[in-house]
Amino acid sequence: MKYPELLRFEDVLPRLDQFDTIIDVRSPSEFALDHLPGAINCPVLDDEQRIKVGTMYKQVNAFEAKKVGAALVARNIARHIEDRFLDKPRDWKPLVYCWRGGNRSGSMAHILAKIGWPVVQLDGGYKAYRNYVNGALEQAPALSFRVICGTTGSGKSRLLEVLHADGAQVLDLEQLAAHRGSVLGNLPSQPQPTQKAFETMVWDRLRKFDPSRPVFVESESKKVGQLRVPAALMDTMRAAACISLQLSRANRVRLLMEDYAHFTQDPATLNAQLDCLVSLHGHEKIKRWHELANSGQMEVLVEELLAEHYDPAYLRSIDRNFVQFDKAQVVELDDITPDAFLAAARHLQATA
Template identity: 35%
Template structure:
């Protein structure tokens, strides 16, 4: 039986990879580009797992019965792909029975089947090692700035020019605030899949530097891996982005109001969560302003009374370490400012 390590697979990504785990396991996280063909459904795995505690041999036999029912469909799936001469790599959780027995069977039928050594678990260990290495190896150009200065827009403009970017908020599907999920319509990833998405982005970068927005370690429901976050904090390039209050209000309005269908009840509930900082009176004013749909006034109040005081405290940690970029017209001023900048490690 032919096997391959995850270190050999990921750099090329030319082979078809089939994840044999359950749909639930696949949804939580999987190797980028892999297709799911579960040997056991979610329900079947539960039945087998329960039986295994009482009678391991019967559980294994039942798993084989479940798997046998799916073999013909799987053979049809890989027949077309294997005609190209490319290998098909299979993996389960640990590289054990699910993938081992299947690869032996397919190999006996002449299909170019390969088992991933260590399965998905080897991939997870690989990702964690690589993220730690990226944190030490890459020189992050870290963007700071008060809410609404357009840090995410800067990342988008840089990405359009094929410059190296890591958009942590986009990968987390959350902007990391009380209102963080409004901007994003996608499903919040699991912690494992969030890390996989980070790895996928960083592994495609060929430059020695990468632009990223400074975040809290926790973004919504996920957390930036510790070693990677340390790379952001200790970077030699921190940039404070500045613009006018009007630009900030307009940016937030476009990003958070724009075409979004906002629930006044949901927003009022979020305002209530700010009562400890803003006080009861200001929260009541915000709710009354919400009834009039004066969103720009709400944004200005939140900027001046909530976000700016909070962000001001965090900036103290980087005082004296930051260069500054001030703009009026972002798309015009950004690349003029970037011209001639050197982002190698000091």
């Protein structure tokens, strides 16, 4: 075999999890928007250098730009080899890609191959990968979903976490989106990924599931925070078998007080989010909720939000959006302890 081996993504895909390292040589800003699952960033031109060389192409000429670019690329590749790859054995198998599979990845792949490593270069680069993912997400996944439904605070996310830890197949869209899926769902310490990065994570999870086993997922809306759930996946979920998770309102308040502790410690941030509900509940109601937050009456506030906002919204939407909800398997939690969730998770796996 002659290396570097140039392969299309369709040919790389069956081997994708077998590469020792997936190397994205694009600039850091390109990498941050999205990248192949598990890739590391080893830019052959950083953002500033890419602008410099690109400007020379336009304002001087291609020859002068290539000379400057080649010197930068050579130095950067040398640094990556010294910093990250000197300890790799002869049989280390890397996959290298850039935006279109051209000069940037070609330079890195050529040098790694000359050293003696069996390197593969992705033909068409990230662009070809992205086209593949777009096409895959347009198809309904051939999976058997079990959709966990339940009012806000009933423990759907906790149940998914326990199911995953107990060996079940779980698609946790809120975890992938870094958002809890409601007006108060943003995670202050973790920004949401880009739409493309979210779709990459969804595609990567879906491709690894065993079609012979059920996949547990939460009854999400079409958007999780600012991110859109792929339409074909959403349609498949909404047609799937449902599980109705039930928990008393008192326990739901307890659970939400735990999960949203960051809001109880920062009433100003909570009130800013509550302002988004003015159009639904009016200024007087929002003013009352502000006062409850400012005076530390968080349990009262949570109780009222459940009774007057979240529960009515849930009841209006669940039957309309999840067509098998009227036949849902009912699972009642009598507490929010780890043992209660583990018992529910094992019951669901035994009856799936």
